[in-house]
Amino acid sequence: MARVKTQQLESLIECLHDKRREDVSLADVLSLAEITAQSLQVFFETMDTAVYREMREIAGYIERMRGEIGALQADELKKNRIPAAGQELGAIVKATEGATNTIMECAETLMAADASDIAAYQALVQEKMVVIFEACSFQDITGQRIAKVIETLQHIETRVTRFASAVGSSKGAAFVSDDERKAAERRERLLLNGPQLDGEGIDQNTVDDLFSKPTPAKQPECSNQSSIDALFK
């Protein structure tokens, strides 16, 4: 198609060149218009095909995205699964708080009890021990609740991962809201790392060792045991 277009343009240039020094008649103008129209027709045909192909691709993409958004089940997540997981977590907090309070009340009662009457004191200890055992039963129920929350998280993870893969989001910069950015900055500035998993943090003995030695000028990395060991060489 490009070759045809070039031929048309060459005809146009030739025609203009021949007529440069002559008066231009209506027939010449029509002739030029015809040649121009022919050359542009090729251009429009090319453009139509490209635009049509792109529009088809966009329509296909939108169709695929509709399918992926449907597969996300965002409405179901928002209405059912996430609120249910929130309720489970709330119940876990309440149960652990209740159990902790019960156990601490028992301990405080025993600490404050008069031990001069051995028999009465023994009976009180027995009674409070039973209450403590009962309070510890929260662990079984909270374990089951945590399993349900984990299931919800896995459900969300599967769908979000599939959606991210479909839209190719890993290629672009991750979206971070202003609030998230500020929270991340605060965590970094104030060293709010939170509790570490087993093997990630350092124990009390290592802390004590750090206090018994001069503080290093350069803050060391401390993500694993070997880096911690390096502090003491």
Add this chain to the structure above:
Amino acid sequence: MAVDLSMPVLVVDDYNTMIRIIRNLLKQIGFEDIDDAADGSAALNKMREKRYGLVISDWNMEPMTGYELLKEVRADPGLSKTPFIMVTAESKTENVIAAKKAGVNNYIVKPFNAQTLQSKIQAVFGD
């Protein structure tokens, strides 16, 4: 210098249960004058009203963290000498070193036991 059990102690934590645990452990050790605050700024206000012999603070609190409280205390000429123990779940080396540089007297990693708390208090007071 022996630990003066009559000195007022300020426990700073945003978790009521932890305040209760530390309070009970301090009572077991023999302390009687124990106050508490839910974050760094509340603690700072209390410290400017009452002279405490010891501050035991969590790290991660809102709006003011224990780390910020420590730096505020050390920067305030009237409070700068107050013994300060950090009791926290922040167990990365960078946290311990940052607290040490900011002037903390000792550092306890949660979860901890009564013996650790007592030994750190004794260490701060040179017992």
